[in-house]
Amino acid sequence: MSRALHEVASGSLFGVALNYQGLLQQHLASFHEAPYRQPPVKPVLFIKTPNTRNGHGQALTYPSAVERLQPGPALGVVIGKDASRVSVEQALEHVAGYTVVNEFSLPEDSYYRPAVKAKCRDGFCPMGPELVPASQVGNPDALGIRLWVNGELRQQNNTANCVRNVAQLIAEISEFMTLHAGDVLITGTPEGRVDVLPGDQVTVEIDGLGQLTTPIVAEQGLAP
Amino acid sequence: MSRALHEVASGSLFGVALNYQGLLQQHLASFHEAPYRQPPVKPVLFIKTPNTRNGHGQALTYPSAVERLQPGPALGVVIGKDASRVSVEQALEHVAGYTVVNEFSLPEDSYYRPAVKAKCRDGFCPMGPELVPASQVGNPDALGIRLWVNGELRQQNNTANCVRNVAQLIAEISEFMTLHAGDVLITGTPEGRVDVLPGDQVTVEIDGLGQLTTPIVAEQGLAP
Structure with a gap:
């Protein structure tokens, strides 16, 4: 039996943007423009x-006044020991x-600087x-790593395609x-993000780590 | 006697960028360029x-391999009751x-999207x-609101010059x-940021809220 996730992973949640090779390639051209x-x-x-x-099986409420919502399948790395200036060799x-x-x-x-308003809505980080x-x-x-929406495979990739591996990050x-x-380090979401809607059942699966399911629900008082 | 700050202000620390009129005016032109x-x-x-x-009187270690470090005098608003979709009238x-x-x-x-690497170094948020x-x-x-470095007044402004006031934020x-x-909402830093160096004594003062002092120290093993 593993220790309870939420007991151990109680700290800050850090996301890494643009950490899949495919996604980085898609955006390389724009990075050569202003301002960067x-x-x-x-x-x-x-x-x-x-x-x-948010937890496994817990609902995510689709925010009102939002046109598109996208799941982000990602490997989560839970830090077990404080790390300050550790080498790649000792990182793991x-x-x-x-x-x-x-x-x-x-x-x-902007992939260069993800916005708090896009990333930090209530319940937007099931683990x-x-x-x-x-x-x-x-x-x-x-x-x-695979994303299923209502039982249909919509996204698949492999952490081998990350720009930086876990130790490098x-x-x-x-x-x-x-x-x-x-x-917790959220090590990146692969290219090919899909849109989901209220009523959808969203599942992320990673080899050896199981399946994380999130039902998307409409706000109370709004039709699904 | 007020309740202990760190007992009450134990949640997330949210900064608001570009919330002084003077700073916003300085950067308006660049915002009309790509990509925004x-x-x-x-x-x-x-x-x-x-x-x-970080706390009052506690040292901040000047990071190695960093060319410039800037204090950011700001009013901190400590939330006392959960706020979800509150009106301006009820916000306070x-x-x-x-x-x-x-x-x-x-x-x-980029003021448009402040970087974690610039903002989230160890000890970078004395309160x-x-x-x-x-x-x-x-x-x-x-x-x-005033910033003193080694007893010299280096920056002064007034929260009346904020783009959004506390209730609007x-x-x-x-x-x-x-x-x-x-x-905690960190309601913005005024224009005119200054550079500080190891050995400096940095104090922020706000009317009625007292003085917050931070000694800047060199990393151990490095000359100041």
Whole structure:
């Protein structure tokens, strides 16, 4: 039995933008325009605030006045030991385990700097169904990841296609900030995001980590 | 006696970018360029993560490999009651009190989307010296705010010059996310940010809220 996810993963939730090769390639051209004029050279982080926390099987309310909502299948890395300036070689020693994350978002107007308003709506970060200890996960950088909507496979990829692997992310982020035990790194969502609607049943599956299901519901008082 | 600040203000720390008229005016031209092509229409938020928390009189370590560090004098609004879609008229009922914040940052390459790497270094968000209950603060939108470096006045402004006042911020942010009791809104830093160096003593003062002092220290093993 693994320890309860929400007991261990009680810290900050850090998202990594643009961490799949396919997604990065799609956006490379725009990065050479103003105001940035070059692609990001370091991991671009965003934060999922505590109001976004959500669990396996728990509903996500489709926000009113929002045109599109997109699930974000992602591997979650739960930090087990404070990490400050750790090397790539030692990075994985700081991992307690892994879990499935569905990093919901409104469509981005900028991948370079994800907006709080798009990422931090209430319930926008389901995690689960459980924390799988690192010792039970062979290689976190070679896990199949799939998104199902109402039983239909809509997105699939593999963490092997990440721009930075788990150890590189921990090393590069811990260069400029301490990652604390209990923090969660959301290691990126692959290209090909799809739209979902109230009434949809959304499931993210990762090899060896199980399935995380989120029913999308309409706001009370609104027709589905 | 006010309740202990860190006991009450234990939630998320939300920063508001570009919330002083002078700063907004300075950057208006650039907002009409790609990729945004218009100024922000809603409050632009950023997050100070828990590793940035710091207290009155506590040191901030000047990060290595960083060329410039800038203090950010700001009024902190501590939420006392959960706020979800509250009106401007009712917004201030959700405030527990106010405090002084020094929202340290590396210089921004984009005010439109502040970077985690610039904002979320360890210790980059001193707050204090105490929580002053809302009932003891007359009008939060008419407070003088001053920055002193080594006893020299370097920046001064007044919260009356904010683009959005405290009630407007709470109303507009709570439209899209729940602000929880214990969360802190950092209502913006005025134009004219200055650079500080190891060895400097940095103080932010706000009318009626006291003085928050932060000594800047060099990293251990490095000359100041």
